[in-house]
Each structure stands twice: as structure tokens, then as C-alpha cells.
Amino acid sequence: NAGVMQNPRHLVRRRGQEARLRCSPMKGHSHVYWYRQLPEEGLKFMVYLQKENIIDESGMPKERFSAEFPKEGPSILRIQQVVRGDSAAYFCASSPSPQTGLTGELFFGEGSRLTVL
Amino acid sequence: GENVEQHPSTLSVQEGDSAVIKCTYSDSASNYFPWYKQELGKGPQLIIDIRSNVGEKKDQRIAVTLNKTAKHFSLHITETQPEDSAVYFCAASKVGSGTYKYIFGTGTRLKVLA
Numbered sequence: 001n002a003g004v005m006q007n008p009r010h011l012v013r014r015r016g017q018e019a020r021l022r023c024s025p026m027k028g029h030s031h032v033y034w035y036r037q038l039p040e041e042g043l044k045f046m047v048y049l050q051k052e053n054i055i056d057e058s059g060m061p062k063e064r065f066s067a068e069f070p071k072e073g074p075s076i077l078r079i080q081q082v083v084r085g086d087s088a089a090y091f092c093a094s095s096p097s098p099q100t101g102l103t104g105e106l107f108f109g110e111g112s113r114l115t116v117l
Numbered sequence: 118g119e120n121v122e123q124h125p126s127t128l129s130v131q132e133g134d135s136a137v138i139k140c141t142y143s144d145s146a147s148n149y150f151p152w153y154k155q156e157l158g159k160g161p162q163l164i165i166d167i168r169s170n171v172g173e174k175k176d177q178r179i180a181v182t183l184n185k186t187a188k189h190f191s192l193h194i195t196e197t198q199p200e201d202s203a204v205y206f207c208a209a210s211k212v213g214s215g216t217y218k219y220i221f222g223t224g225t226r227l228k229v230l231a
Binding site: 033035043048055091095105108 | 163206220
């Protein structure tokens, strides 16, 4: 009965490197959301995906950030050429299909904390 | 664009007292309002939610009220305990619109003093 699984929990990168954050949704969930939380701030929506399809990426920075949710395997949030301002906690949440879900609840993972040196 | 404002940003109460956190949303089409509790180093956990067809909902020491006309909703915690200390986030969403995308408030750091 695993919940939303995120890894790594902590990631340290130097400026210019790439960061890859992975998220496996809850069993039976087909939709994934990524949120970013800067220190002492709230959660900001980044992107909403279902399998093999990006539904809403209105919160994604235009450059360096990308996300995918392949047919097999976890969802991945990829940050290229990281800068210090990318340091944050990145949370993944999952839900059943909004068309079939009975509630609006999102289930969150424990987050991946990225530190850029 | 869509916005959720949350107040206060920090709140300290004595153990046993009540705590109230207030949120205001901008999108009148929002119809689902969850509250999440986030403990240090953890992910947000849903503690209570309310839909727009209900004015109030209670679960033991926690209650949420919704005023659709004013676009306000509030979290009430009674008989606070030290373990209630955490950051609380309100959110607004449009269930049935094809997405569970949430717009979150900026959070309230609650400290319950023993």
C-alpha cells in the first residue's frame, strides 16, 4: 500500500549540472503533478501530466526544465544547467483520473530536496 | 490569474486554545478547498476538505467553513496540542474541470506553546 514515492530525497548538484527527480504515483493513479517549494514559501504548481502526455505545463519555467511521464516507469522532472535559484523542495502528487475520481484529493510524496552549490 | 491569499503567516497559541487560519480565493469557479498540514521535512498531508455545496465541515478538533459569496474559507482547530505545530496550507481547485490542479496559499506556521 505504498504512497507516492519520490527519489532521491536529497540531491546536491553544482551549478551547470543536471538534476533528475523521479516520482512513482500511488497504485492505481494515472495522473502526476509537480510542485516546487522554495524555502519558507508555499507550493507553486509546475506541471500536470498523465501517461505519455503533458496536460498543463503553465507553471514550468520556459528554459532548462522539462517533465515526462512515460508509459512505463516513473515521472521525471529534469532540470538542466542548474543554478542556485533552483535550490528548493520539489514535491510530486498523484491522483486518479479526474474523470473517474470521487474526490479532488491529491496525494503528496515526501519531496526531493535539491541543493545547488 | 488565479490566486489564494492566506493569513496569518505565523500564529502562536497556548496549548488548549483555538487557532483560526483564513484564506481568500479569486476564481469563483473553484469548488473544492482542501487543507494540508506539512511537518518539518515531510510532504503535505490532507487534514480536511470542503466542497462548494457545503458551508461547514467538522472532523473532531478540526473544522472548515466556507463563504462562497465572499470567497473566503477558514480552518479552525480547537483544543490545540503541541503536535498540531506545523505549517498549514489552504488550496483551491476546480474538481470536475478535468484537473486536480491546486492553487495553494502561502502557508501559516502554527506554533502551539506547551
